[in-house]
Amino acid sequence: MRLDSYMFIGVKSPGSYTQLNVGSIVYLGGIPRLSALNPSAVKDLNSQRDFEGAVSHFIVNNIVQVYAPGRAIVGRNIEDGKRTCVLNDCQNAAKCSTPTTLSNYSYICTCNLGWEGRLCNSATAYYSKARFSGDGFIFYQDNVTIPVNENHIELSFNTLRDGLLLWLGDLKTNNSEYLAVAIINSKLTLSINTGGGVFQMQLNRNISDGVNHRAIITRIRQSVFLTVNGFFPVLRDYVSSDYFLSYSGHIFIGGLDENVRANARSGYSLGFTGCIWNVKVRMTSEYLNLNKNSFNRGVNVRSCD
Numbered sequence: 001m002r003l004d005s006y007m008f009i010g011v012k013s014p015g016s017y018t019q020l021n022v023g024s025i026v027y028l029g030g031i032p033r034l035s036a037l038n039p040s041a042v043k044d045l046n047s048q049r050d051f052e053g054a055v056s057h058f059i060v061n062n063i064v065q066v067y068a069p070g071r072a073i074v075g076r077n078i079e080d081g082k083r084t085c086v087l088n089d090c091q092n093a094a095k096c097s098t099p100t101t102l103s104n105y106s107y108i109c110t111c112n113l114g115w116e117g118r119l120c121n122s123a124t125a126y127y128s129k130a131r132f133s134g135d136g137f138i139f140y141q142d143n144v145t146i147p148v149n150e151n152h153i154e155l156s157f158n159t160l161r162d163g164l165l166l167w168l169g170d171l172k173t174n175n176s177e178y179l180a181v182a183i184i185n186s187k188l189t190l191s192i193n194t195g196g197g198v199f200q201m202q203l204n205r206n207i208s209d210g211v212n213h214r215a216i217i218t219r220i221r222q223s224v225f226l227t228v229n230g231f232f233p234v235l236r237d238y239v240s241s242d243y244f245l246s247y248s249g250h251i252f253i254g255g256l257d258e259n260v261r262a263n264a265r266s267g268y269s270l271g272f273t274g275c276i277w278n279v280k281v282r283m284t285s286e287y288l289n290l291n292k293n294s295f296n297r298g299v300n301v302r303s304c305d
Helices: 258-262
Strands: 095-097 108-110 129-133 137-141 150-159 163-169 178-184 187-193 198-206 213-220 223-228 231-237 250-253 273-280 296-299
Touching: 150 163, 150 178, 163 273, 178 213, 187 213, 187 223, 198 223, 198 231
Parallel strands: none
Antiparallel strands: 095 108, 129 273, 137 250, 137 296, 150 213, 150 273, 163 178, 163 250, 178 187, 187 198, 213 223, 223 231
16 A cells, blocks of 8 residues: 555455455445445444545556546535645646546646656657647747748648647737748648738648648748648738738747737637647758757647657
């Protein structure tokens, strides 16, 4: 038996039997009445006093048991404990949260960049390909912090769903300017706002097919070029009162953090599900380093290798 991080050694039970036959019925937190059970099974219970408190992490034979409506046979006087994160095993400064939908776990660990696993206890030293599951992101601080009138973005990806691939803009000021690359309705979509409203262009081709794709986006003032895999090029001009994009080197890959996502000016709330790699944000730049370093932070990112 183990309690918290302390180990206790029990005593050997008498008799020659080594198997415990408890059938398929399990009572958690109490029992309807003592008389409903075999007298020999409750002979050491002097009185019936049910448990008061919260129970989580209920595991039998390495199988997580979900005590949720529709799963139990019967119950009474039960309410949501809402404190499952008070006692949790999340590691490496991971953030604990309770699931909003039916889950096999009573809490969820949000892993910081460089860690993965159920409890964020498995180190991931290098990402040549970053895997996202719709709830993560990588934030990158670029060394360019001035308004720009040109953008060149390249990235490779594969996915089966819609989601945000890349977002760049200025988080230091309260302006509404940004550039975003996303998959919307299974199509590669570019959105840009340089101060005169949102301009959006879309590649009329289904790319949520699980196949590796490489997208290239080039903007020179008010002209935008978009292509995937070197084919299906789209060239358009947009009308704006200003073609300079306020840019403080803030780049999100695979999704946005909750503060930016909650701000309507970000434009996107759906995180990416799939793999992203070989990301460029300027024509002459090297691929962005997706690993944890002095420029990066992020959550729920795993290796695709």
